[in-house]
Amino acid sequence: MPGKYGSRNMQGNHRVGEDDPTAIGLLKAEHHVFRDLFDEAEAASPQRLAAIARELCMRLTVHMAIEEEILYPALKPVIGDDEVNEGIVEHQSGKCIIAELEQLDGTEELFASKVHVLGEETVHHIDEEDEDLFEDAKTAHKDGEIDLDEIGERLRARQAELYDQIATTGETGRTNEAQPDEVERA
Ligand SMILES: [Fe+2]
């Protein structure tokens, strides 16, 4: 039975629509995985929680990297800076908690709270992407201003590359994400 986050996966714009372009379908499907994992985290044993947190940190890191490298820059010229920059700032907040969690092993007093707060913040962020950013992007796609199918292929290829790198080295290696000073300048 889906929990409080996962129940949203089949509702409204959170659902993957039949006519969703490749990029939107791919990212929404990952949002579903995040909601389900954060639900599972709420009731998990400490040992299971540590494993869920590791998986979430890895998946979220790759997800944010491909959005920032490929999707967000493509959207800025067509839907404007504000919505995209808000996304980047929310990513940075998530990355801070992820960096902290990666230093912990799950036995610490604050571990579960950090995972919980990461969940609240992440679900807020992905809900907004599904409801606002992706809807605006789909309108631009329908108007022929961007090609979200082609962008989807690039997202998929980069995602596979980053997962391969993690599998071999344990890290993503060099990524081309938004830098904090880029947001401060904007
Ligand atoms: Fe995002």
Ligand SMILES: [Fe+2]
């Ligand atoms: Fe996302």
